[in-house]
Each structure stands twice: as C-alpha cells, then as structure tokens.
Amino acid sequence: METKTSVSSLVPVIGVDKDKCVNCHMCIAVCPVKYCIDGQGEKVAINHDLCIACGTCVRACKQKARTILDDLDALLAALAAGEKVVAIAAPAIVSSFPGTWRNFMGWLKRLGVSAFFDVGFGAELTVKSYLRHIKENSPKLVIAQPCPAIVSYVEIYRPELIGRLAPADSPMLHTVKLIKEYWPQWSGHKVMVISPCAAKKREFQETGLGDFNVTFTALAALMEKRAVDLSKEQAVDFENPPAERGVIFSSPGGLLRTALREVPGIASVARKIEGPELVYPYLDKLADSVEKGINPLLVDCLNCEYGCNAGPGTLNLEKSPDEFENAIESRRAEAERRYARRPGSDKAAARKLGKVLDKYWRPGLYARGYVDRSANYRLVMPTKAQFIELYDSLLKAKPEDHLNCASCGYKSCEGMAIAVFNGLNKVENCHLYRQKVIEKEKALILDSSTRLHKEIEGATGAINHIRSTLSELGMASESQFVALQESSAAIEEMTATLGSASGLASGKRDQVDRLATAVRGGENDMTATVDAIRRVSQGVTGISEMTAV
Numbered sequence: 001m002e003t004k005t006s007v008s009s010l011v012p013v014i015g016v017d018k019d020k021c022v023n024c025h026m027c028i029a030v031c032p033v034k035y036c037i038d039g040q041g042e043k044v045a046i047n048h049d050l051c052i053a054c055g056t057c058v059r060a061c062k063q064k065a066r067t068i069l070d071d072l073d074a075l076l077a078a079l080a081a082g083e084k085v086v087a088i089a090a091p092a093i094v095s096s097f098p099g100t101w102r103n104f105m106g107w108l109k110r111l112g113v114s115a116f117f118d119v120g121f122g123a124e125l126t127v128k129s130y131l132r133h134i135k136e137n138s139p140k141l142v143i144a145q146p147c148p149a150i151v152s153y154v155e156i157y158r159p160e161l162i163g164r165l166a167p168a169d170s171p172m173l174h175t176v177k178l179i180k181e182y183w184p185q186w187s188g189h190k191v192m193v194i195s196p197c198a199a200k201k202r203e204f205q206e207t208g209l210g211d212f213n214v215t216f217t218a219l220a221a222l223m224e225k226r227a228v229d230l231s232k233e234q235a236v237d238f239e240n241p242p243a244e245r246g247v248i249f250s251s252p253g254g255l256l257r258t259a260l261r262e263v264p265g266i267a268s269v270a271r272k273i274e275g276p277e278l279v280y281p282y283l284d285k286l287a288d289s290v291e292k293g294i295n296p297l298l299v300d301c302l303n304c305e306y307g308c309n310a311g312p313g314t315l316n317l318e319k320s321p322d323e324f325e326n327a328i329e330s331r332r333a334e335a336e337r338r339y340a341r342r343p344g345s346d347k348a349a350a351r352k353l354g355k356v357l358d359k360y361w362r363p364g365l366y367a368r369g370y371v372d373r374s375a376n377y378r379l380v381m382p383t384k385a386q387f388i389e390l391y392d393s394l395l396k397a398k399p400e401d402h403l404n405c406a407s408c409g410y411k412s413c414e415g416m417a418i419a420v421f422n423g424l425n426k427v428e429n430c431h432l433y434r435q436k437v438i439e440k441e442k443a444l445i446l447d448s449s450t451r452l453h454k455e456i457e458g459a460t461g462a463i464n465h466i467r468s469t470l471s472e473l474g475m476a477s478e479s480q481f482v483a484l485q486e487s488s489a490a491i492e493e494m495t496a497t498l499g500s501a502s503g504l505a506s507g508k509r510d511q512v513d514r515l516a517t518a519v520r521g522g523e524n525d526m527t528a529t530v531d532a533i534r535r536v537s538q539g540v541t542g543i544s545e546m547t548a549v
Contacts, residue, residue, distance in 0.1 A: 010152075010373075011205045013053040013069050013198045018043045020065035025429065027057035027066060028409025032276040033157065035379055035418075039409070039425045049376040050156060053199035054149035054303045055312030056276050068198040068313055071212040072222065075192055078212070079112035084189040085212070087113045088175045089238075091120045091250040092196040094331050095309040095316055095324035096216040102235035107228055108194075108219075109236050115186055118238040120335075122175030123246035127258045128357055129168035129366050134297070139164075141290055142298050143283075144255050146170045148199035149303040151370065153280060159374040160287045169207075169366045171249055172200060176209045178240065178360055186239075194219070196250070196311030199303075206371060215313030241360075244339045244353045248332045250308035251325060255300040261346045269297040275305035382421045390417040394427050395436045407431035 021043040028037050028044070036050035037057075058066040078085060087108060089101075097104045105116050126146065134142060141164045145151050148170070154161045169177065172193060180187045190211040193200055197215075204210035223230075245258040253272045260266060273279050279301050289295040302308065309324045310316045316324040339349040382390060396402055396413060408416045408429055419425035427433050 010049050010051070010376075011201055012046070012048045012051075013201050014046060014048075014051060014055065014058065015067045015069045016044060016046060017065045017067060020063045022063055022065070024063070025407075025409040026060050026062070029406065029411075030056045030060040030276070031409075032056065032280040033153070034410055034415065035422070035424055037409075037424070039419070039429060040423060049373075052149045052152040052156065053202055054276060055198040056303075058198070058312040059317055068215055068217070069201075070195075070198070070215045070218050070313070071201070072214050072218040075212040075214055076111075078190060084186075085113050085192050086115045086117065086179060086186045086189045087192040087194055088117045088119050088122070088172060088179075089194040090172070090196050090308060091118075091123070091247050091254075091328070091331075092308045092311065092314055093194055093216070094247070095250070095327045096196070096220075096314045097230070098324075098327035100230040102237060103230040103233040104219075105236040106234035107223070107230060110233065113192060114189060115183075115239045116236060117175050117179055117240050118243055118247075119171045119175050120243035120247040120249060121238070121240045122173075122178060123171035123249035123254070123258065124243050124353065124357055125174040125178065125361055125366065126168060126171045126249075127246070127255065127262065128361055129174070130166055130255075130298070131259065131262055132363075133167060140297075141286075141295050142166050143286075144298065144300050145368075146172075146249065146255065147302045147304075147308075148197065148203040150279065150283070150301055152199065152202055152373075153283065155371055155373040156377055157374070158283055158287070159372045161283065162370050162372060164286075164290070165370055167368055169368045170203060171246070173203065173207060173209055173368070174366050175240075177366060181365060182360055183239065196308045196314040198312055207368070216315055217313050220315055241356050242335060242338055244335050244349055245332065247335050248328055251328055252302060252305075252307045253300060254307065256298075259298075261350050264346070266298065270300060271296040271298070272300045274302040274307060276303060277305075279303065379418070380422055382418065386421065387414075387417060390421055394420070394430050395433050401432060403432055405431055 023039065023041075023043055025039055025044070028034055028039055031037055032054060033050060033052055036047045036052075038045040038047065055068060058068060060066075075085070087105070089105065093101045093104070105113075109116075123146075130142065130144070133139065143150075143154070143161060143164045143166065145165050145168075151165065154165060168174075172195075176191050179189075179191070191209070192212040192214060193204075193210055195213050195215055197213075200210070201213040204213065222228075245254075245261055248254040248257060252274045256267055256270055256272055259270075273282055283301075286295060286299070304311050306316075306321045306324075308314075309328060310319075310321065314324075336349060339352045340346070391397065391401075391413070394413070394417065402413045404412045406412075408419075408425065408431065410416045410419060413430075416425065416430055420427060
C-alpha cells in the first residue's frame with residue numbers, strides 16, 4: 001500500500017455561522033480531536049487541516065451554528081448547465097426515506113440525473129477486496145475504512161496506523177470505479193454521491209473520484225422548499241445488480257455480518273466498535289495492542305454511534321434507532337430472499353452472489369493508498385515549568401483547583417492549559433477561573449461596602465451633630481427673635497415719638513419758611529427803596545446843576 005506525506009490544506013466540510021454561534025464550547029466538548037477548534041475569540045473558528053469532518057459538532061450544536069458544506073448548489077448549477085451526472089446512493093437512503101427512496105431517486109432523475117447505482121453493491125465488492133487481502137497477504141491487523149472520518153483521524157493523528165488501514169477503496173469508491181470500468185455509457189459522467197456524511201468530500205479530494213457530495217438533509221430541504229410530493233414521483237431502481245447483505249453496511253457491524261457469509265468464523269478475530277467516545281480512544285491504543293500481540297485481525301469501525309444511518313447528513317438524528325434500523329433490516333431480508341432459497345442459507349447465497357461479483361472485480365482495480373498528514377498537527381506541548389505558569393494564570397495553584405470539570409470543553413485542566421498555551425483558548429473560558437475572579441470581585445465589593453457603611457455611619461454622626469447644633473441655633477434664634485420683637489416695639493414707640501417731634505418740627509419749619517419769605521420780601525422792598533432813593537438822588541443832582549446854570 002502506497003503512503004504519501006502531505007501538508008496540503010484539506011477542503012473545508014464543516015462551516016460556522018457566526019451570527020448563530022454563542023461560543024458555548026459545546027463543539028469543543030464533543031469534538032474527538034478538540035484542537036481543531038479555536039475558542040479564544042468571541043466566536044469559534046475551525047482549523048480545517050486538523051478537522052476530521054466527523055460532523056459530531058453539527059449534531060451537538062443546539063444553536064444550529066454548525067453546518068455541513070455540501071455540494072448541492074454546485075450540483076444544481078451543473079444540471080442547469082446541461083452537464084451529465086450519475087448518482088450513487090448510500091445504503092442509508094432507505095432509512096432516511098423509508099418506503100419512498102425509489103421515488104426520491106425518481107425526483108432526482110426528473111432534475112436531470114441520468115442513472116443511479118447502489119453503494120450496497122459496492123460494499124459487496126469491498127468485502128471481497130478485504131477478504132482477498134487477508135487471504136493473500138496475511139496481515140496482522142486490518143482497519144476497515146468505509147468511514148472517511150476515521151481515515152482522516154489515522155492520517156493526521158495516528159500515522160503509525162496508516163499501514164494497517166485496508167488497502168482497498170471504500171464502498172462508495174468501489175461503486176465509482178465500478179461505473180467507470182463497466183458502464184462505458186456513463187463512465188464520462190460526473191458522479192453525485194447521495195450521502196449521509198460530511199467527510200466523504202475529503203475522500204473524493206484525496207482520491208480524485210467523486211464530484212458532488214450532497215447530503216440527505218440538503219436534498220430534503222430542497223424538496224420542502226419546492227413542495228415536492230414523493231408519492232407523485234416515478235419510482236426508479238438501480239442500474240447495477242442487486243446487493244445481498246451489503247445493504248446493511250450503513251449499520252454498526254454491517255461489514256462483519258456481510259463477511260460472515262463468506263467466512264463464518266471471522267467474528268472471533270474481529271472487533272466491532274463505533275461512536276466517537278469509543279472508537280478514537282481505541283485507535284489511540286491500538287498500536288500498543290499490536291506490539292503486545294493482543295489485537296484483533298479485523299476492526300469494523302465507524303465514527304457515528306448508530307452507523308451511517310444516523311450520520312450528520314441524514315434525517316434520523318431525532319429518531320429511535322429501532323425506527324430507522326427497521327427499514328434497513330426489511331431491505332436485508334428482501335435481498336437475502338433474492339439470493340437464497342431459504343433464510344439463513346449463506347452458502348447458497350455466497351455462491352450465487354460470488355458469480356455476480358466476479359464479473360465486476362479484478363485484482364488491483366480497487367486498490368487504495370493513503371496520505372500521511374501528521375505534519376499538519378503542530379500542537380506544542382508545554383514543559384513542566386510552563387505548565388506551572390499556565391496553571392498560575394488559570395488560578396489553579398493548588399491540586400484541589402484542578403477540577404477537571406469539562407466546562408471548557410477539554411475534559412481536563414491539562415487539556416485547557418495546552419489549548420491556552422497554543423493560542424486556541426483563553427483563561428477567561430475556565431469555569432474555576434471565572435468563579436475565583438467573581439469571588440475576588442465579590443470580596444472587593446464586600447470590603448468596599450463595609451468601608452462605605454463605616455463612612456456612612458461617620459457621616460450620619462456628623463449629620464446628627466449638625467442637627468443638634470442647628471437645634472441649639474434655632475433655640476438661640478427664637479430668643480433673638482423675641483429680643484428683636486421687643487426691640488421692634490421700642491423702636492416703633494421711638495418712631496411714633498419721633499413722628500410727633502417731626503410734626504412739630506415740620507410746623508416750625510413752615511413758620512421759618514414764611515418768615516424767610518417775608519424777610520426776602522422786605523429785602524426786595526428795601527432794594528427797591530434804595531434804587532428809588534438813588535434815582536431821586538440823581539434827580540436832585542441834576543436840578544442842582546440846572547440851578548447853577
């Protein structure tokens with residue numbers, strides 16, 4: 001199996017709606033790799049080169065701020081432009097559209113899709129490729145790789161396991177190669193994948209196969225927008241031969257149940273494991289198991305807890321597994337009846353199906369290589385001294401301060417410290433840090449309140465003193481007021497006395513004025529008399545002079 005080393009950027013498959021994100025860190029809490037998310041800003045951001053595209057955050061985000069970046073718009077544009085497109089449908093189509101999945105494909109055909117192929121048949125080819133590899137190469141360990149999220153996890157975070165991945169294509173890629181190799185009339189068409197998964201787009205990018213990854217949820221939204229009634233659409237079936245047990249590949253353990261038809265004892269050397277809480281910690285320790293010689297031969301693993309039937313791109317996230325599994329099992333029963341005369345006759349079914357598969361399988365056609373992307377993972381681990389500084393900054397100076405409460409999303413105080421050290425989070429997002437800061441601020445407020453209370457008490461005493469002083473002043477003012485009243489009465493009496501004196505004085509003044517007037521009149525008369533005497537004198541002088549003449 002060929003392994004390449006690459007640090008090239010991975011195509012984004014998970015988006016963040018900044019308007020809806022409330023930075024609650026639920027996405028960090030459920031993310032199996034944590035450090036692909038930057039939580040230090042007001043809104044979270046994704047490092048797509050570290051994201052394994054599992055879609056767990058899409059399912060967990062109650063704000064609907066996480067979305068799958070699928071190719072619906074590109075598909076519709078291609079169909080509108082007249083491009084030729086065929087579709088491959090994941091087995092989960094039956095669980096998302098129970099009873100109407102053929103009508104669903106009929107609606108897509110009306111949109112312009114030329115033909116449809118069953119990935120369940122590709123799963124039958126995948127099992128054949130796996131078993132041939134085990135038989136011919138006797139590997140110590142084979143990690144099943146139908147799930148592209150698990151492939152990305154191994155390529156980025158567990159490169160020591162790359163050589164353990166099955167060197168064969170996934171069921172979807174088996175189906176794409178099947179079309180291009182055995183159906184020449186459609187070999188040049190672009191391929192639409194009707195998918196339950198966000199991560200399939202990564203698989204297409206790495207292998208160069210597949211063109212449009214379109215989820216069931218995106219197509220259901222389009223149907224709702226266009227008011228499509230599937231009961232009125234023509235039922236369409238697949239072009240490839242029917243699958244048998246491969247139709248349950250979307251369910252947990254589907255690979256093992258299919259392989260049991262060919263190798264009845266394979267379950268004793270295999271492990272079935274799924275769900276992000278289990279599968280990734282298991283893969284972290286798998287290399288140690290190989291070294292100790294205690295590993296299983298085949299690991300049938302899936303990211304999603306209920307398999308692809310409840311993938312992030314399906315319509316089953318709110319349903320009981322009993323409901324959507326029922327549709328899958330009903331199809332399985334129908335498929336088994338087609339290949340066996342009686343239920344449980346695996347040998348007859350294996351022989352009949354084997355003849356069909358031999359027509360569409362040849363050595364090397366479905367081989368797959370992988371890429372070592374571990375260089376993308378550049379997380380720096382703090383030294384012991386740096387950890388001490390980090391814990392001090394997080395206000396975790398004592399062992400009892402390490403609550404490991406997981407409110408930050410990392411499930412441990414060490415994980416949070418590593419995130420802060422690498423600039424992927426900030427101390428304010430630590431629950432204990434916020435609690436201690438609040439307690440400190442509360443203590444400051446309490447101290448300030450105490451001091452303020454004392455100051456108020458002092459001010460109240462001063463006010464009471466002032467009030468007492470004012471009271472004394474009021475009493476003194478009343479005494480002064482009485483004295484003033486008495487003074488006022490005396491003044492009024494003096495005023496009256498002065499008024500009488502003023503009247504007498506005014507009378508005397510009038511008499512004086514009359515006397516002065518009389519005097520002035522006498523003076524005027526005297527002046528007139530003097531003037532008359534002067535004129536008489538002048539007249540007498542004139543007579544004397546005349547007499548002299």
